[in-house]
Amino acid sequence: GAGVSQSPSNKVTEKGKDVELRCDPISGHTALYWYRQSLGQGLEFLIYFQGNSAPDKSGLPSDRFSAERTGGSVSTLTIQRTQQEDSAVYLCASSWVAGYSTDTQYFGPGTRLTVL
Amino acid sequence: AQKVTQAQTEISVVEKEDVTLDCVYETRDTTYYLFWYKQPPSGELVFLIRRNSFDEQNEISGRYSWNFQKSTSSFNFTITASQVVDSAVYFCALGNTGNQFYFGTGTSLTVIP
Numbered sequence: 001g002a003g004v005s006q007s008p009s010n011k012v013t014e015k016g017k018d019v020e021l022r023c024d025p026i027s028g029h030t031a032l033y034w035y036r037q038s039l040g041q042g043l044e045f046l047i048y049f050q051g052n053s054a055p056d057k058s059g060l061p062s063d064r065f066s067a068e069r070t071g072g073s074v075s076t077l078t079i080q081r082t083q084q085e086d087s088a089v090y091l092c093a094s095s096w097v098a099g100y101s102t103d104t105q106y107f108g109p110g111t112r113l114t115v116l
Numbered sequence: 117a118q119k120v121t122q123a124q125t126e127i128s129v130v131e132k133e134d135v136t137l138d139c140v141y142e143t144r145d146t147t148y149y150l151f152w153y154k155q156p157p158s159g160e161l162v163f164l165i166r167r168n169s170f171d172e173q174n175e176i177s178g179r180y181s182w183n184f185q186k187s188t189s190s191f192n193f194t195i196t197a198s199q200v201v202d203s204a205v206y207f208c209a210l211g212n213t214g215n216q217f218y219f220g221t222g223t224s225l226t227v228i229p
Contacts, residue, residue: 031215042207042221056216089159104151105217107161 002026004108006092012114013082021077021111025094032075033093033105034067043091049075082115089113118143120210122220129198130228137193137223139208145169149211150184150191155222156204167191198227 005024013019025032034046045059049069060066064082069075079086089112093105119142129135141150152164165175167184175182179196195202205222 033217035219043209043219045217045219048215050215056214091161093161104163104166106163107153109158109160 004092004094004106006090006108006111008111009109010112010114012116014116015084016081018078018080019082019113021079021090021113023075023077023092023094023108025073025075025092026106029094029096029106030072031095031103031105032069033095034075034077035091035093036061036088037091037110038088046077046090079113082113084115087113087115118145118210118212118216118218120208120218120220122206122208122223124223125221126224126226128226128228131200132197134194134196135198135225137195137206137208137225139191139193139220141189141191141208141210141218143189143210143212145212147213151209151211151217152182152191152193153207153209154204155207161207164193195225198225200227200229203227 004026007022011019030051032049035043036046037043047054047057047060047067051072052069064080067077089110091110092108095103095105121140124138148169150167153161154164155161165182172184172186181194183192203226205224207222208220210218
């Protein structure tokens with residue numbers, strides 16, 4: 001596709017349920033990033049992938065959060081046993097060449113997660 | 117430590133006024149990258165500009181201009197003759213050679229018609 005796509009656009013879930021958020025990067029982009037943006041806040045880095053591996057998982061807030069990427073393309077962010085504080089917009093970004101931070105990140109529209 | 121500070125949380129200007137959004141960064145790296153993104157009410161971040169640490173040349177793109185000053189660790193963004201469509205949250209970000217990115221908390225700009 002022309003840009004980064006994310007699904008679903010909105011997700012409402014009950015506390016304690018698991019959720020999966022999907023990101024489809026720009027075709028050919030080898031680096032993929034997940035961020036979290038809480039209401040009125042800046043972007044909190046979660047994890048980034050270089051190809052299918054994740055050299056930096058330092059931003060994952062707890063072991064309830066995990067992410068994977070397969071085929072160097074689509075990535076899934078999974079949140080287990082969701083808590084109300086997980087409510088936020090989850091943003092995905094991709095960039096052209098892995099390993100070079102000169103490459104600009106292009107963002108998807110985000111998934112708005114609401115945990116009741 | 118690497119950090120981006122956008123001290124202005126909210127700014128309101130009247131249409132056609134000029135406005136400058138401040139960005140101050142901290143890094144010990146000699147090679148780094150600076151970015152500005154716009155997040156309109158629709159929510160999707162839009163890339164505006166990227167600068168490399170070794171290129172302090174200021175840039176102008178239409179009504180937008182950026183002033184990069186390493187001496188003060190600042191990368192300020194000016195919108196000339198602001199328009200209502202400029203209303204958005206603007207984020208400044210710092211990237212390093214380790215593929216780590218640090219975003220400021222954003223400045224919410226409201227342009228009043």
